[in-house]
Amino acid sequence: MMAVGYNAWLVLLSIALAVLDAYVAFSVVGRIAHSRGPAALLWTAFGALAMGSGVWAMHFIGMLALQVAIPLGYDARDTALSGVPVMLATGATLWLLARHTNHARIVLAGSLLGLGIAAMHYMGVRAMEMRPQIGWHAGWQAASLLLAVAGSTAAIGLHRLILCGARRHRWWRRIGSALLLGGTAAGVHYLGMAAVRFPPGAVSLAAEHGLRGLGLALAVSLVSGLLLLLTLGVSLAYRQLQRRTEAMARELGQARDALTWLAYHDELTALPNRANVLDLLGRLLPTAASERFEVAVMFVDLDGFKSINDTLGHEVGDEFLRSVADALRASVRTRDTVARFGGDEFVVVLERFRSEANLVAICRKILALVSRPVQVAGHNVMATPSIGVAMFPRDGSDAASLLRHADLAMYSAKEQGKAGYCFYQPRMSATARDRLVLSAELREALQRGELQVYYQPKVELASRRIVGLEALVRWSHPTRGLLLPKSFVPLAEGSGLAGRLGEVVLQRVVAQLAQWRARGVPLVPVAVNVSLQEIQDGHFVDGLLRTLRDSGLEHGLIEFEITESAAMRNAEHTLRQLRQLEALGFRMAIDDFGTGFSSLSHLRQLPTQSIKIDQSFVQGAAHNPADRDITEAIIALARKLRLSTVAEGIETEAQAAWLREAGCEIGQGFLFVPPLPPERVPALLLAESLQAATL
Numbered sequence: 001m002m003a004v005g006y007n008a009w010l011v012l013l014s015i016a017l018a019v020l021d022a023y024v025a026f027s028v029v030g031r032i033a034h035s036r037g038p039a040a041l042l043w044t045a046f047g048a049l050a051m052g053s054g055v056w057a058m059h060f061i062g063m064l065a066l067q068v069a070i071p072l073g074y075d076a077r078d079t080a081l082s083g084v085p086v087m088l089a090t091g092a093t094l095w096l097l098a099r100h101t102n103h104a105r106i107v108l109a110g111s112l113l114g115l116g117i118a119a120m121h122y123m124g125v126r127a128m129e130m131r132p133q134i135g136w137h138a139g140w141q142a143a144s145l146l147l148a149v150a151g152s153t154a155a156i157g158l159h160r161l162i163l164c165g166a167r168r169h170r171w172w173r174r175i176g177s178a179l180l181l182g183g184t185a186a187g188v189h190y191l192g193m194a195a196v197r198f199p200p201g202a203v204s205l206a207a208e209h210g211l212r213g214l215g216l217a218l219a220v221s222l223v224s225g226l227l228l229l230l231t232l233g234v235s236l237a238y239r240q241l242q243r244r245t246e247a248m249a250r251e252l253g254q255a256r257d258a259l260t261w262l263a264y265h266d267e268l269t270a271l272p273n274r275a276n277v278l279d280l281l282g283r284l285l286p287t288a289a290s291e292r293f294e295v296a297v298m299f300v301d302l303d304g305f306k307s308i309n310d311t312l313g314h315e316v317g318d319e320f321l322r323s324v325a326d327a328l329r330a331s332v333r334t335r336d337t338v339a340r341f342g343g344d345e346f347v348v349v350l351e352r353f354r355s356e357a358n359l360v361a362i363c364r365k366i367l368a369l370v371s372r373p374v375q376v377a378g379h380n381v382m383a384t385p386s387i388g389v390a391m392f393p394r395d396g397s398d399a400a401s402l403l404r405h406a407d408l409a410m411y412s413a414k415e416q417g418k419a420g421y422c423f424y425q426p427r428m429s430a431t432a433r434d435r436l437v438l439s440a441e442l443r444e445a446l447q448r449g450e451l452q453v454y455y456q457p458k459v460e461l462a463s464r465r466i467v468g469l470e471a472l473v474r475w476s477h478p479t480r481g482l483l484l485p486k487s488f489v490p491l492a493e494g495s496g497l498a499g500r501l502g503e504v505v506l507q508r509v510v511a512q513l514a515q516w517r518a519r520g521v522p523l524v525p526v527a528v529n530v531s532l533q534e535i536q537d538g539h540f541v542d543g544l545l546r547t548l549r550d551s552g553l554e555h556g557l558i559e560f561e562i563t564e565s566a567a568m569r570n571a572e573h574t575l576r577q578l579r580q581l582e583a584l585g586f587r588m589a590i591d592d593f594g595t596g597f598s599s600l601s602h603l604r605q606l607p608t609q610s611i612k613i614d615q616s617f618v619q620g621a622a623h624n625p626a627d628r629d630i631t632e633a634i635i636a637l638a639r640k641l642r643l644s645t646v647a648e649g650i651e652t653e654a655q656a657a658w659l660r661e662a663g664c665e666i667g668q669g670f671l672f673v674p675p676l677p678p679e680r681v682p683a684l685l686l687a688e689s690l691q692a693a694t695l
């Protein structure tokens with residue numbers, strides 16, 4: 001038997017190539033696993049080519065490292081063909097590993113790869129074309145086959161363990177599995193070569209025409225190494241790209257989820273919003289119709305929330321709305337829906353309730369829980385709810401009509417004194433239509449001059465002398481008769497006509513005063529009610545001065561009454577406007593005092609000469625100690641601020657006497673004179689006092 005030796009450098013080179021090859025192969029498995037469709041197929045083919053050719057190059061360099069006493073060569077065709085089984089086996093292995101793996105798949109992949117490597121080796125040895133044929137040592141042959149299968153399986157198993165295990169030390173373990181697989185491929189080759197027995201006198205026919213030489217070994221190593229490095233580079237770059245794409249997809253997904261949430265929820269309270277409720281009712285009502293159960297929609301609106309917002313600020317308002325949301329949730333079952341439609345409007349949807357009495361109980365619970373005072377940023381805040389209820393199928397067959405009717409019922413609850421609930425009744429729709437008609441008619445009435453101004457005297461309580469008049473608008477409606485402000489002033493404010501209405505009243509008052517003066521009637525200041533909309537209009541002061549310009553009237557003859565809640569709203573801007581009016585010599589009074597949320601520091605800054613005590617306190621004082629206490633407190637406060645007090649709505653002598661004793665100087669009410677048309681006022685102004693006047 002011929003002696004056999006190896007070129008140690010080429011052996012080392014072949015082992016290094018095998019390890020690099022294995023490392024690249026595992027990297028490519030990751031790319032296939034994370035790709036789909038054609039990309040996965042392309043990576044499999046690319047990986048099979050790179051890894052198969054790497055193993056093949058390792059084997060070929062190993063063959064070239066072989067040194068025997070005779071010249072050796074390798075048939076080019078057989079050598080090239082020996083790469084085919086390993087490439088096929090590699091392709092199959094990569095594909096198997098990239099998909100779902102279990103123990104059986106790992107053993108199958110390891111066996112396929114091992115057999116592919118072994119097949120390549122034994123085909124490659126044949127390429128030497130030895131004559132006589134070489135002999136084989138069965139033991140070494142069996143050992144090489146066993147190593148091929150066991151080593152490949154172990155390396156693949158180790159790699160799977162890495163993927164499933166913790167991230168720590170992954171890199172080292174990946175190198176370990178590459179060393180194991182690379183070592184296996186090299187081991188199969190060198191164990192296989194140990195099995196080869198060159199008969200004495202044997203020759204290699206391929207030495208004449210085949211591949212041979214150190215230069216060739218280096219060239220193959222270089223090409224194969226470059227191919228593997230290129231594959232590794234592309235694989236890493238591709239992984240980076242995939243990670244970025246995945247991160248972007250994740251971010252996009254999160255952004256889409258956030259947008260979807262926002263589209264269906266109210267950001268402030270995290271409650272469902274209008275779109276959500278419409279969606280819910282759209283699904284619920286058909287089921288309710290087919291399964292014959294009832295659905296109730298409750299419209300909940302807070303009374304006086306605006307003044308909380310305006311006087312205490314939006315942060316306090318927001319916090320208070322969140323507490324209202326909690327109170328509403330606590331009032332109903334978890335399966336009922338509580339939603340916020342915006343502002344201070346909430347909606348509750350209840351399904352499968354037991355009876356109408358059950359709904360009444362829920363309304364009462366809402367009233368009790370929502371009306372509780374809440375501590376927000378050091379303030380004791382409270383607002384009562386007004387609730388409107390509409391039921392399916394009785395009050396509406398679809399979401400839109402149910403919500404509209406619940407809303408109308410809520411308005412009705414407000415009209416009935418607020419802090420209550422109302423169930424929808426068909427006549428409410430008629431009332432709403434009526435409001436619309438009246439609103440349209442008001443626009444024409446302003447042009448046609450149907451508005452009139454009545455005057456109610458303000459009287460000095462001690463002497464019953466008339467010290468002022470209040471101008472109160474009336475609408476002489478062609479078919480409905482004389483309408484009071486409560487039936488059309490809110491309509492004017494809701495339809496943007498408040499400014500025009502104020503202008504008309506002011507023109508009438510100025511013309512009236514000028515006419516009385518011309519007739520020699522002694523004049524007293526006339527108070528004109530102004531709404532917040534008018535005050536906030538940037539042209540209010542200009543319009544006022546224009547109206548007064550040719551009248552020759554002193555500005556001190558006009559007093560503006562602004563309600564307490566309006567004075568506190570948008571406080572800064574309102575304050576600027578009022579100061580401008582004061583600087584021009586106009587007088588100012590705070591109307592309906594005691595009904596809003598005044599900030600005392602703000603009140604101190606208001607350029608006002610008097611405070612009007614709301615008539616509810618004046619009339620309640622006789623039987624309600626709290627009203628009496630509030631009235632006395634307002635009078636004391638006005639004294640401290642050096643303001644005069646005017647008590648509204650005095651109807652009895654007892655009220656007048658008590659108010660006078662309490663320190664109130666001026667009064668107004670039916671006891672003295674009701675609001676009168678202008679033609680009846682001169683007689684009063686010409687008399688010394690009311691006692692002397694004949695009404």
Ligand SMILES: Nc1nc2c(ncn2[C@@H]2O[C@H](COP(=O)(O)O[C@H]3[C@@H](O)[C@H](n4cnc5c(=O)[nH]c(N)nc54)O[C@@H]3COP(=O)(O)O)[C@@H](O)[C@H]2O)c(=O)[nH]1
Nearest residue numbers: 472473484485505529530531648649650651668669670675
């Ligand atoms: N923006 C404008 N608002 C106006 C204008 N004119 C009136 N108003 C606002 O309407 C409110 C109601 O006015 P009215 O129905 O005319 O009622 C006044 C009196 O009739 C009533 N009053 C007077 N004395 C008594 C009484 O003894 N008992 C009793 N039950 N009611 C009485 O009070 C109203 C006057 O109150 P006040 O203005 O608070 O002094 C009216 O309050 C205005 O807000 C307008 O031109 N523009």
